[in-house]
Amino acid sequence: MATDTLVDPARTAEAAPPAWRRLLGSWDAILILALLVVVLVASATIEGVGSPRFYRFLVLEAIPIALIALPMTLVIITGEIDLSVASTVGLTCSVLGQLWYLGVTSLPVLIVLSLLLGAMLGAVNGVFITVFGLPSLAVTIGTLALYRGLAYVVLGDRAIADYPQAWTQNAVAPIPGTVIPWFVLVLAALAVVFGVLLYATPIGRSLYAIGNNADASTFAGVSVLRTKFWLFVATGAMAALAGVFWTFRFASARADNATGLELAVVAAVLLGGVSIFGGRGGLVGVLAAVALLGVLRNSLQLADVPANALTIVTGTLLILSVVGPNVVRMTRDRLRRRRPLTTALERTSS
Amino acid sequence: MLPVLALEGVDKSFGAVAALRDARLELHAGEAHALVGENGAGKSTLVKILAGVHGPDAGRLLLDGQPVAFGSPADARAAGIAVIYQEPTLFPDLSVAENIFMGRQPLKGLRRIDASAMRERTNELFGRLGVQIDPDRPARGLSIADQQLVEIAKALSFDARVLVMDEPTAALSGVEVERLFAVARALRDDGAAILFISHRFDEVFALCQRVTVMRDGRWIATDEIGNLTVDGVVRTMVGRDISALFPKLETEPGEVRLTVDGLTRHGYFDDVSFTVRGGEIVALAGLVGAGRSEVARAIFGIDRYDAGQVHVDGRRLRPGDPPAAIAAGLALVPEDRRQQGLVMELSIERNATLPRRWALSRLGLLFGGSERRSAADWAKRLQVKAARNTDPVSTLSGGNQQKVVLAKWLSTEPRVLMIDEPTRGIDVGTKSEVHRLLSQLASEGVAVLMVSSELPEVLGMADRVLVMHEGRLVADIPRDQADEESVMFAATGQREAAA
Incomplete structure (x- = not known):
């Protein structure tokens, strides 16, 4: 207790460093900076990058990834993962196409049924994970295969493509006066909803608590299993929404729609600074990472870089994303330890 | 007679908390020795020092009168000290024989494990203990009592002279306790020194010749069992003046x-x-x-x-x-x-x-x-x-x-x-x-x-x-x-x- 005197009481009331300074050293800031640099460099060196057409395709490509990355961020923050999302997209596309083929012609009905299907597929994951207590990695690798298989059962190798032109054109229609697809507004609205949920609600608080220590969360009155269950339901529904968009954007429902998309989503979430072990990260970084990966991919494509090299770039970024935030945190901790005030404080905490 | 193992004036602190202050203990060959005390009296810390898990801050450990220092549990084991914990930690998917010889498997040509020698020696050990467990069965599914017997067999396999049993009977039924005690008595009569830690006084009195009482990390008393009664032991365990009074306010209980x-x-x-x-x-x-x-x-x-x-x-x-x-x-x-x-x-x-x-x-x-x-x-x-x-x-x-x-x-x-x-x-x-x-x-x-x-x-x-x-x-x-x-x-x- 004698060590308490090491702390000057006047200084213990010291304010936190200003927000801008904390932000500057954060992984989010590094990502946004990297995004700007990549856009500037690519626009200057690669023909076609930076054109209105480039941005239009970039956004169209990023929308499904971002839609699924929103709930995936929350899922990974709680320490779980959902690898079945791309198969959920595929199965939703197939069922949507088949329903149209069988004569369901109301767009709202098709959308609502698709979302319900997605929520149900998510609930199946949720039941295995929370009721039977199985690891989400194993369960969703299983349903990754299962849902894709069911998609083939529904459609086989057919493609359903004869939707009304109004639907397919409206799906990708630009915001008047711009080239940007209007659907990005839906994405923005949902991003706000998920952002508020994560940062400004009691549920958001419990997600970080669960990811850091599920046991202590239970003791604090957090319903850990119920929360996780609903996250998987939300993930399924968002994947279904991505499926609806996918079907009308490409005017094609096929069983193999969106194959492999789960890796693009998980890559963006991890690059976005969300810890694969749970408890850390946020949506700002994830959305920046979706954009960064999209710009890189599209720019390199325009530069005629072969597809294999693109995969290598994505893989390298993914590894960096796991290492990067840790390096940033370790550096910051070391800097903090060098400051004498905190050293004194830490000594009292023995 | 020289004690097999003795602790003299051992101190051990964890941060600001003194777990042991001037702890003493003498274990003699062919004798079962009980260690009793309240929760937090320092019994577990003492066991961990004997087992080589912790090193003492001060004081000496004497083996046959010679000072020793254990750097690790392996050192303690090499010195012939075996510890049986309340819940043994066996590898559930390995066989009983493999558990006993883990890390010390008998070998034959080309450094291959000699499974039949291992099985034979396991049977031999179980024979000495008078128990019947199939050496080839996996450890999973053995009762706690049988798991403890496997641990004891393991202790015998490296000729342990000191057997420390840390609340071994807490999870056992009456029959199982009897069987464990029969084994412990046989080992004792063969010349092993046994340290028995238990909260159950009937067991202490049934098995041990000598009792050491600890309180607040200190050695309080050691005496022959014949000079003691249960009442006396309990009184010695708790006998401390309640000097630190707590400011309890008087209240009228409500609903x-x-x-x-x-x-x-x-x-x-x-x-x-x-x-x-x-x-x-x-x-x-x-x-x-x-x-x-x-x-x-x-x-x-x-x-x-x-x-x-x-x-x-x-x-x-x-x-x-x-x-x-x-x-x-x-x-x-x-x-x-x-x-x-x-x-x-x-x-x-x-x-x-x-x-x-x-x-x-x-x-x-x-x-x-x-x-x-x-x-x-x-x-x-x-x-x-x-x-x-x-x-x-x-x-x-x-x-x-x-x-x-x-x-x-x-x-x-x-x-x-x-x-x-x-x-x-x-x-x-x-x-x-x-x-x-x-x-x-x-x-x-x-x-x-x-x-x-x-x-x-x-x-x-x-x-x-x-x-x-x-x-x-x-x-x-x-x-x-x-x-x-x-x-x-x-x-x-x-x-x-x-x-």
Whole structure:
């Protein structure tokens, strides 16, 4: 207790460093900076990058990834993962196409049924994970295969493509006066909803608590299993929404729609600074990472870089994303330890 | 006669906590020696020093009169010391023989494991012990008693001369205890020195020739069993003056707040019934493993129970639903601060407001700094020493962490506060602050149920002492009749006082 005197009481009331300074050293800031640099460099060196057409395709490509990355961020923050999302997209596309083929012609009905299907597929994951207590990695690798298989059962190798032109054109229609697809507004609205949920609600608080220590969360009155269950339901529904968009954007429902998309989503979430072990990260970084990966991919494509090299770039970024935030945190901790005030404080905490 | 193994003046501290101060012990060949003492008397630390897990800060370890230092458990084992723990840790998917010879498998040509030699030698060992276990069966599915016998066989396989048994009988049935004792007696008569640690005095008297009593990390007495009685041993264990008095305020007990009726969870506790009134501090005392924490966890809804009911202010509480318990006005400060009480990586602010996150929100949103204000208010009231409330709780000292846990629960304004080991691992100054706080809460009409293994705390704070022994409530002692002996007698199952 004698060590308490090491702390000057006047200084213990010291304010936190200003927000801008904390932000500057954060992984989010590094990502946004990297995004700007990549856009500037690519626009200057690669023909076609930076054109209105480039941005239009970039956004169209990023929308499904971002839609699924929103709930995936929350899922990974709680320490779980959902690898079945791309198969959920595929199965939703197939069922949507088949329903149209069988004569369901109301767009709202098709959308609502698709979302319900997605929520149900998510609930199946949720039941295995929370009721039977199985690891989400194993369960969703299983349903990754299962849902894709069911998609083939529904459609086989057919493609359903004869939707009304109004639907397919409206799906990708630009915001008047711009080239940007209007659907990005839906994405923005949902991003706000998920952002508020994560940062400004009691549920958001419990997600970080669960990811850091599920046991202590239970003791604090957090319903850990119920929360996780609903996250998987939300993930399924968002994947279904991505499926609806996918079907009308490409005017094609096929069983193999969106194959492999789960890796693009998980890559963006991890690059976005969300810890694969749970408890850390946020949506700002994830959305920046979706954009960064999209710009890189599209720019390199325009530069005629072969597809294999693109995969290598994505893989390298993914590894960096796991290492990067840790390096940033370790550096910051070391800097903090060098400051004498905190050293004194830490000594009292023995 | 020279002792096989002796400890002289051993000190051991963990941080500021002195676990052993001048501990002594002498083990002789062909003798079973009992080590007894309350929870926290230092028995486990002493065992860990014998086992080479910890090194002593001061003092000497003598093996056949020669000073030795164990750098690791392997050193202790090489010196012929084997430790059998309450719950053995075998590799469940390996065979019994493989478990016994793990790391020391007999080899044949090309460094291949000689399975048949291993099997033969295992059979030989089991023959010496007079037990029948198939050496080829996997360890999974063996009873605790059989697992202990496998551990003993392992000890024999490297010619252990000192066998330390740390509460080996806690999980055994009567028949199994008899068989274990037959083995222990046979080993003893073959010249091994046995150190037997137990809370069960009938067993101590049945097996041992000599008893050492420890208290507060110190050696108190060693004597021949023939000179002792159970009463005498218990008195020596607890015999300490209650010098540190706790500031318990006198209160008039009010309405019954918490009613627990016939609560049963098979294998943990059985038919536990009691009530706690507003303004009352009721202590739940007993030895480690008596089921006290489990009862508190079940009441709060962390664990489900098989039978019984819990009522708070006359309303029945849904089992297995902590949010409902919190809504009903219940709070539980758990035993394990780091694993259950706090989310160490999160800030003081987030931890202190986690149970109240819904109450602090408006329209389901947390904004305008309501969490910051609540956390700052409670951190100040409990005098949490921290630079900033946005710092992770992991940067705080144990005492300050405990204050954050208390702030977290007091801010919910509970009507019933259950607190498990309120002062474990915190310094003396904070201890008395916590005690004053509990006393003050009771005087404000809160019903307090305090699980504590520290007798002075129990006797100083409690209006009533409930005592548990092996999953059952065996005594309900009012403050004026509670003393160290009455509580210890009940806790060790010596006297089944009417509840």
